[in-house]
Amino acid sequence: MADLSVNFAGIRSPNPFWLASGPPTNSAYQVMRAFEAGWGGAVWKTLGEPIINVSSRLAGFDWNGHRMAGINNLELITDRPLEDNLKEIREVKRAFPDRAIIASLMVDPIRERWHEIVKRVQDVGVDGFELNYGCPHGMAEMGMGAAVGQVPALVRENTEWVAEVSEVPVIVKLTPNVTDIRHTARAAVQGGAHAVSMINTINSLMGVDIDTWIPIPEVDGMGSHGGYCGPAVKPIALHMVSDCAQDRLINVPISGIGGISTWRDAIEFMLLGATTVQVCTAAMTYGFRIVEDMIDGLSSYLDSRGIGSVEELVGQSLPRIKAWGELNLNYKVVAKIDQEDCIHCNRCFVACEDTAHQSIHPQTVDDGTTLLVVDEEECVGCNLCSMVCPVNCISMVPLDTGKPPVTWRQLEAQGAVHNIKIL
Amino acid sequence: MNFAKQLLSVIGGVTTVKIATTADEILEPLKKTVYQELSDFDVLQEANRCLFCYDAPCIKACPTHIDVPSFIRKITTGNMTGSARVIFDANPMGASCARVCPTEELCEGACVLSEESHSIRIGDLQRYATDWVRERDISLFVAGPSTGKTVAIVGAGPAGLSTARDLARYGHKVTLFELREQLGGLNTYGIVPFRLPAEIPLWEAAQVTHLGVNANTGSKIGVDISLQALVDSYDAVVLAFGMGSVPRLNIPGEDLHGVWDAIDFVDKVKRGEDVGILGERVGVIGAGNTAIDAATCSRRLGVPHVTLYYRRGEQHMSAYKFEYEFAKQERVEYRWYSTPKRILGEGGRVTGVEFVKTRLDSDGMGGMRPIAMEGSEYIEPMDTVIRAIGQSKLSAMLQLDSIGVATRAGVVVVDDQFRTSNEKVFAAGDCTFTKGQAEAMVVEAAQQGKLAAASIHEYLSL
Numbered sequence: 033m034a035d036l037s038v039n040f041a042g043i044r045s046p047n048p049f050w051l052a053s054g055p056p057t058n059s060a061y062q063v064m065r066a067f068e069a070g071w072g073g074a075v076w077k078t079l080g081e082p083i084i085n086v087s088s089r090l091a092g093f094d095w096n097g098h099r100m101a102g103i104n105n106l107e108l109i110t111d112r113p114l115e116d117n118l119k120e121i122r123e124v125k126r127a128f129p130d131r132a133i134i135a136s137l138m139v140d141p142i143r144e145r146w147h148e149i150v151k152r153v154q155d156v157g158v159d160g161f162e163l164n165y166g167c168p169h170g171m172a173e174m175g176m177g178a179a180v181g182q183v184p185a186l187v188r189e190n191t192e193w194v195a196e197v198s199e200v201p202v203i204v205k206l207t208p209n210v211t212d213i214r215h216t217a218r219a220a221v222q223g224g225a226h227a228v229s230m231i232n233t234i235n236s237l238m239g240v241d242i243d244t245w246i247p248i249p250e251v252d253g254m255g256s257h258g259g260y261c262g263p264a265v266k267p268i269a270l271h272m273v274s275d276c277a278q279d280r281l282i283n284v285p286i287s288g289i290g291g292i293s294t295w296r297d298a299i300e301f302m303l304l305g306a307t308t309v310q311v312c313t314a315a316m317t318y319g320f321r322i323v324e325d326m327i328d329g330l331s332s333y334l335d336s337r338g339i340g341s342v343e344e345l346v347g348q349s350l351p352r353i354k355a356w357g358e359l360n361l362n363y364k365v366v367a368k369i370d371q372e373d374c375i376h377c378n379r380c381f382v383a384c385e386d387t388a389h390q391s392i393h394p395q396t397v398d399d400g401t402t403l404l405v406v407d408e409e410e411c412v413g414c415n416l417c418s419m420v421c422p423v424n425c426i427s428m429v430p431l432d433t434g435k436p437p438v439t440w441r442q443l444e445a446q447g448a449v450h451n452i453k454i455l
Numbered sequence: 456m457n458f459a460k461q462l463l464s465v466i467g468g469v470t471t472v473k474i475a476t477t478a479d480e481i482l483e484p485l486k487k488t489v490y491q492e493l494s495d496f497d498v499l500q501e502a503n504r505c506l507f508c509y510d511a512p513c514i515k516a517c518p519t520h521i522d523v524p525s526f527i528r529k530i531t532t533g534n535m536t537g538s539a540r541v542i543f544d545a546n547p548m549g550a551s552c553a554r555v556c557p558t559e560e561l562c563e564g565a566c567v568l569s570e571e572s573h574s575i576r577i578g579d580l581q582r583y584a585t586d587w588v589r590e591r592d593i594s595l596f597v598a599g600p601s602t603g604k605t606v607a608i609v610g611a612g613p614a615g616l617s618t619a620r621d622l623a624r625y626g627h628k629v630t631l632f633e634l635r636e637q638l639g640g641l642n643t644y645g646i647v648p649f650r651l652p653a654e655i656p657l658w659e660a661a662q663v664t665h666l667g668v669n670a671n672t673g674s675k676i677g678v679d680i681s682l683q684a685l686v687d688s689y690d691a692v693v694l695a696f697g698m699g700s701v702p703r704l705n706i707p708g709e710d711l712h713g714v715w716d717a718i719d720f721v722d723k724v725k726r727g728e729d730v731g732i733l734g735e736r737v738g739v740i741g742a743g744n745t746a747i748d749a750a751t752c753s754r755r756l757g758v759p760h761v762t763l764y765y766r767r768g769e770q771h772m773s774a775y776k777f778e779y780e781f782a783k784q785e786r787v788e789y790r791w792y793s794t795p796k797r798i799l800g801e802g803g804r805v806t807g808v809e810f811v812k813t814r815l816d817s818d819g820m821g822g823m824r825p826i827a828m829e830g831s832e833y834i835e836p837m838d839t840v841i842r843a844i845g846q847s848k849l850s851a852m853l854q855l856d857s858i859g860v861a862t863r864a865g866v867v868v869v870d871d872q873f874r875t876s877n878e879k880v881f882a883a884g885d886c887t888f889t890k891g892q893a894e895a896m897v898v899e900a901a902q903q904g905k906l907a908a909a910s911i912h913e914y915l916s917l
C-alpha cells in the first residue's frame with residue numbers, strides 16, 4: 033500500500049486531504065466527525081473578532097439539471113467567541129494528535145492585533161496558521177480579507193507581523209480576485225510565509241429571481257456580491273496553483289483548493305504542484321464521508337502505478353506546462369468519429385458547421401443511412417466536436433504532418449512571423 | 456442417439472417452432488443470458504443519477520447491507536476495484552446476487568428515487584462493478600493472521616462459502632466438505648444458466664479458496680465422513696448443507712418415464728447433460744422460483760407448450776415478480792387452482808395428467824387452504840411432468856441427533872447467533888430455513904454465513 037502521508041512545510045498529515053476553512057470546520061463536533069471519517073487535516077473556520085452573519089447566505093449554481101456546480105456565499109469568518117473556538121481546537125488536537133489542525137486567522141491589518149491572536153491561538157497547540165487574505169466580500173469592506181490579499185505590499189507586511197511571533201508554520205491563503213496571483217504569492221513568501229494555499233472564493237453574484245427581481249441569495253429583499261467556489265472553479269484554481277508552482281520566487285509548498293470533489297481532482301492538483309488539497313464545497317454537498325473514496329481511490333491509483341508515496345506526484349506535470357509560444361505549431365490532430373458508437377444526434381455536425389470550421393460532412397451511404405465524416409484537410413483539431421459528443425465517440429488522433437516541430441518563438445527568432453513580443 | 460436428434464424425432468414436423476439441428480444450437484438459448492449488456496456510457500449515466508443519500512434506505516433493504524451509495528459513487532470516480540471491494544466485503548456472493556436478487560423487492564424497491572422518477576438500477580451497477588474485477592481476476596481480500604483454530608463446513612453453497620470467506624479473513628483454518636464436484640451449491644447447479652452462468656459462482660468460490668480455504672469436494676458428510684468425526688477433529692463445525700431434492704407428489708404414476716424433479720432437471724440442463732425426450736408438452740407442478748426455472752429452461756430447450764399448474768391463484772404464487780414476468784415473456788402458460796390427481800402413461804411413458812380443480816377455504820387457523828372440488832377433474836395431455844413443489848429436508852441423512860443438534864420439522868434450529876444446540880456447531884443458509892421467517896434466497900444465505908462467521912469467531916476467541 034502506497035504511503036499517503038505528507039509533510040507540508042513541516043506540518044505532518046496522514047493523507048493530503050484537508051477540509052478547507054469554512055462551515056465544515058466551524059466546531060469541534062464537526063471536525064471530530066470529519067476526522068472519524070478519515071480527513072487528514074482541517075483548517076479551522078477563520079478566527080478573528082466574531083462577526084454577525086446574514087440569513088440567508090448561500091446559493092447554489094444549478095446547471096442543466098445538475099445541482100451545485102458551484103456555491104456562492106455571503107458568509108463571513110467565525111461568528112463564535114474566540115475562547116470557545118480555542119477550547120474546542122485543544123479538544124480536537126488531543127483526541128486526534130496525528131491529524132493536522134491549522135488555525136485560519138483574520139484580523140485588522142495592525143501589527144499588535146496579529147501578534148495578539150497568533151500568540152493566543154498557538155498556545156492551544158495548532159500545527160500551523162493559515163492567514164485568510166482571501167474573503168472577497170464583507171470582511172473586505174472592513175479592510176480585511178481580500179482588501180489585504182489584493183495588495184502585495186499589504187500581504188507582505190501582514191505576513192511579516194505573523195511570522196515574527198509564530199512558532200508554527202505559516203500558510204498564506206490567497207485570493208483569486210487579482211490579475212496575476214504570482215505577485216501576491218511572492219509577497220507572501222517575502223513576508224516569511226512557509227507555504228501558500230489557493231484559491232479562496234471568486235467574486236460573484238449568483239443570480240436574480242426573475243419573478244421578484246430580487247438577487248439570490250436574498251437578505252430581506254436585497255442581495256450582495258459573494259464568493260464563488262465548487263466544481264465550476266477548479267480550472268481557475270488549477271491554473272493559479274501551476275502558475276505559482278512554476279515560479280522560482282515562490283519556492284514554498286502549495287495547498288491546492290477549489291472545486292476538489294474526488295481523488296482524481298486531487299491528483300490533478302498534486303501533479304500541478306500542490307502537496308495537500310483542501311475541500312469545502314464537496315463536503316458541503318455530500319458530507320464528510322466523501323473522503324473515504326478519495327483515500328481509497330488515491331491509494332489504488334498509486335498502487336496500480338507502483339508509486340510508493342503520494343509525495344512523488346507533486347509537480348510531475350509542471351514541466352509540460354509551457355507558454356503558448358513554446359507549443360509545437362506543426363503538431364496536428366484531427367477528429368475521428370467512431371461510426372459504430374455514433375448515435376446520430378448530429379450535435380458535432382452543427383457545432384462544427386456553425387461555430388468551428390465546417391469540417392464534418394454528412395454522407396448518405398447505400399442503405400440510406402447518413403454517416404458523419406470528418407474532412408481531415410479542413411479539420412483544425414480544435415476538439416469542439418469531441419467535447420459536445422454525448423457518447424464520447426469522437427477521438428482526436430494525431431496526424432503525421434511530416435514537418436519538424438516548430439514554435440512561435442522559433443519562428444519569431446527566424447523573423448518568419450511579424451514581431452509580436454511575447455513576455 | 457445424440458441430444459439434438461432425440462429432440463428432433465419428437466418435435467420434428469412442428470412448424471411453429473424453429474427446430475435446432477445441432478446440440479450447439481439447442482444449447483445456445485440456454486447460454487443467452489437475460490441481462491442486457493451494460494455500456495460504459497449507460498453505467499456512468501445511471502451511476503451519476505444516484506443521489507448518494509446519507510443513511511440510505513437501499514443499504515437497509517439489502518439483507519447483506521451493501522453500502523450501495525458508496526459503491527455507486529466509486530463507479531462515478533472510476534475507482535472500480537474499490538467499488539467491487541465495497542460490494543464483496545458485505546456480500547461474498549455479490550456477483551451472483553447482482554443477477555439473482557429480487558432487487559425490486561430489496562434495494563431498488565427502497566430507492567428514494569422510485570417515487571420521484573425511477574429507482575437506480577442497483578443490480579445492473581453491481582453487476583458492472585463485480586464483472587470488472589471478475590474479468591480481470593482481481594483478488595480483493597487476504598486471509599487474516601493465523602489463529603491456529605480449525606473449522607469444518609458442511610456444504611459449499613452461498614452460506615458455506617460466505618462463512619468460509621469471513622472465517623478465513625478472521626484467520627481461522629477452514630475446510631469445506633462438499634458432496635458435488637464443484638463449489639457454489641445451487642448457484643452453480645440450481646439456478647438456470649441464462650440467469651446465473653456457472654462461471655460466476657465458480658469465480659466467487661475461487662476467491663474463497665484463494666484465502667487458503669481447503670475444499671474437499673465429492674465428500675458426503677453423514678455417509679463418507681460422520682458429523683461426529685468432524686465435531687471431534689475441528690474446533691467448530693458449520694452446517695450449511697441447504698435443502699434436498701423436490702419431494703414426491705405421492706400420486707399414482709409418479710415413476711413413469713418422463714416425470715422429473717425440477718432441481719435435478721435444471722441441474723442436468725445447466726451442466727449440458729442430455730435430458731432425453733421432453734416432447735411437445737411439458738407440465739410443471741408448482742409456482743415458485745424452482746417451477747419457473749424448470750419451465751423457462753424447457754422453453755429454451757425448444758419445447759413449444761410449457762404450462763405451470765398451481766393449486767392456488769396467481770396472487771399466491773411464491774415466485775418473484777420479475778421471475779413471473781420473465782416466464783410470461785418466455786411464453787410459459789399458467790393454469791391456476793389445479794392440483795394433480797394422477798399421472799397417466801402408456802408403455803411406461805407419461806402421456807398426460809389428471810387434475811382436479813381447487814378452491815380456497817379457511818384452514819381454521821386464519822389462513823386459506825386449497826380444497827379439491829369433486830367432479831371437476833380434467834385431463835391434460837402431456838409428454839413430460841416436472842414437479843417443483845419445494846425442497847425436501849436433508850437433516851435425516853446427516854444424523855444430526857447423533858451430535859446433539861436439534862431440528863424442528865427437519866430444519867436445523869438456530870438462535871440469533873446461528874448457534875445450534877451443540878455449542879461447537881453452527882448453521883446457516885437454507886438448512887435453517889423455516890417458511891415465514893426469512894426468504895430462501897442467495898443473499899439471505901450469504902448474510903447468514905457472514906453472521907455465523909462472526910459468531911464463530913467470537914466463540915473461538917473466548
Ligand SMILES: Cc1cc2nc3c(=O)[nH]c(=O)nc-3n(C[C@H](O)[C@H](O)[C@H](O)COP(=O)(O)OP(=O)(O)OC[C@H]3O[C@@H](n4cnc5c(N)ncnc54)[C@H](O)[C@@H]3O)c2cc1C
Pocket residue numbers: 555556557609610611612613614615632633634635639640641642645646647674675676677695696697698718721744745746748849853883884885886894895896897898900
Ligand atoms: C431452482 C432454484 C432457483 C432459485 N432461484 C433463486 C433466485 O433467483 N434468487 C435467489 O436469491 N435465490 C434463489 N434460489 C434459492 C437459493 O438458491 C438458495 O436459497 C441458496 O442457494 C441457499 O444457499 P445454501 O448455501 O444454504 O444452500 P445450497 O445452495 O443448497 O448449498 C448447499 C450445499 O451443501 C451441499 N451438501 C448437501 N448435503 C451435503 C452433505 N451431506 N455433505 C456435503 N455437502 C452437502 C450441497 O451439494 C450444496 O452444494 C433458488 C433455488 C432453486 C432451487
Ligand SMILES: Cc1cc2nc3c(=O)[nH]c(=O)nc-3n(C[C@H](O)[C@H](O)[C@H](O)COP(=O)(O)O)c2cc1C
Pocket residue numbers: 052053054055077078090103104105107108109110136164166205231232233260261262263265289290291292310311312313314
Ligand atoms: C460558505 C463558505 C464559507 C467560507 N468561509 C471561509 C472562511 O471562513 N475562511 C476561508 O479561508 N475560506 C472560507 N471559504 C472558502 C473555502 O475555504 C475555499 O477556499 C473555497 O470554498 C474553495 O474550495 P471549494 O471549491 O472546495 O469549496 C468559505 C467557503 C464557503 C462556501
Ligand code: SF4
Pocket residue numbers: 504505506507508511512513514523524565566567568575577
Ligand atoms: S436510495 Fe437510491 S438514490 Fe439513494 S443512494 Fe440508494 S440507490 Fe442511490
